[in-house]
Amino acid sequence: MDKFIVIGERIHVISPEIKEAIGTRNPAAIIARGKVQLEAGADYLDVNIGPAERDGVEIMKWIVPELQRALDNAPLVLDTVNQDAIRAGLEAYNPAKGRAVVNSADAGERISNLDLAAEFGAISIGLLMKKGVPASNDERNEYLQTILEHAMEAGMDPAEDVWFDPLTLVIKGMQEKQEEFLEFIRVLKEMGLKSTCGLSNASNGMPKHVRPVVDSVLCAMSIECGLTSAIMNPTDKALMDTVKTSEIVLNRTLYADSFLDI
Amino acid sequence: MPFTKNPQVFTAKVTETVIGTGDTAVRLGGESVFPLYAFDAEFKNPPILGIDFSDKGPDRHIPGIAAFYEGAESLADIAKRASAAEGASFVSFSLKSADPNGDDESIEESVAKCREVAGAVTRPLVIQGSGNAEKDAQLLGKVAEALEGQNVLLMSALEDNYKGIAVGAVLAYGQKIAAESAVDINLAKQLNVMISQQGVKNDSMAMHVGVAAAGYGFEYVASAMERIRGAALSQNDDMLQTPIVTPLANEVWGVKETIVSEEDFPEWGPVEERGIQMEVATAMACLASGSNAVILKHPESVKTVSTVVSELM
16 A cells, blocks of 8 residues: 655635735745745645636746755646646646656536646546536546546556546534445555545634534544545644654555654 | 566665775675565665674584684684684674673673674674573664674664664664564564664664574565565665675574584484584575575685675575
8 A cells, every 4th residue: 555645735826925925925934834835744735826727837837847946846736627737737847756647627518638638647526526526426426437437548547647536525614424435445556546635625614623623533533444645734744743643554564653743 | 488587676766784894895785676586676785794703713624614713723823814714705704602691791891702703703793692682782882882883783673672782782772773573574574664763874784683403493484574674675665675684604503403413313414514504504594595694614614605695695
């Protein structure tokens, strides 16, 4: 079993600091956030530039080399709904330390992002949704088949080149949907497929002091079900400790007293 | 059905640690395959052997060893002779007299002996301490200082003294250290973590993960080594990727089969032959389980094991 992959979520246009840095093309703040996440144990950095309908191409052309140059070619997840911007990011990407990840294709309008990823030898996240979030595992399964077919037609190896995202649903409001979410991770595992999810979505709207424990518990339960990666906050120590401990319990990492410090 | 070869080659690899300087320097580790699996991929650095003698001189009561060192009386002459042993890539010098529960020789005397040996060897040098954690913490630091520039491997840093040795020997004087644990995979990893937290990089380290003579609980040694190499290669655990160096002469030449006389056990045959056989069997078992280097003391065992290794590579 491969090591669980932590995708750092903190380069996100929703943060005022990142928004301003992108707007003024000043890379310092973005690089600093990338560095902190890598030092905290992130394997990948998600780079979310928002819809960026107007200048997405320019932003990706600028931000991808800036980050990779400063951070020893850290592997990146290119996150925007603007397909031209993703293409620009893939053109600028250096795969020396890991393949690029396209975030994301879905079973609907964005399915052609699979072709784009295939063209560049990149990985694509496959969101198991079409128009809104999936209402049931039957729906998830339907979207899964759609994405699998398209990926294979595009020449991808679905077991390696697509990370399927069953979509984390907010617990506060959709509590009854959580068990199905975990079940579907198990389905993906049994099919030999890789998976990912935006872990912290589940605790959205909860009080600040509750979120770390909710995120940690959901993370541990998901890893046990077979989740192979997650987009999450690597600077949340409780969460990172949970990932490390899960790997110890599942015998994927050899125990040593200092395992939390590594 | 035709046989399809399916080599097990990993993307992870064992760290390469260099000891010695110049043309005779040796490289430990560097492979990305299981021990001795030369049929899966070429070994960047095949396993190597060291020949050991102590500061009390070679064990001349063993006729083959006495003959090999004949005429070599001073430590310098003994060191030169050891350097010429067929099949040995490095020389190991053990500071037995420094043991506080034995001769308790002063640190200055031990350091002077190390200087004499280091000045005479023509191969890389491994220094084995007294075996007493407290004494070695100071002793190995002083030896490191005295032999600065010779890139020696110091054995060993233990859980109780790694801090002083890591900082003193490696960080201050650029020597290499071996982290020693007693057949305990979790402690082997923990010790590497703690030493690396002192600022020592993997390429300045080796590990001695414990040993037993063949037939004396060796299955625990084999399983520990295999688990360590498995974690290093298949789980890419960089806290277990340092090369394994296994001094086994003392273990082997301390068991009944290598000690009791032929008069007492005529059916066992000559004692020296038994000793060599035990040493060869134990060394091969270590190399098959994961050791990148083994340290023996009988020149005949060294020659035999090195022949087997070169045939396998």
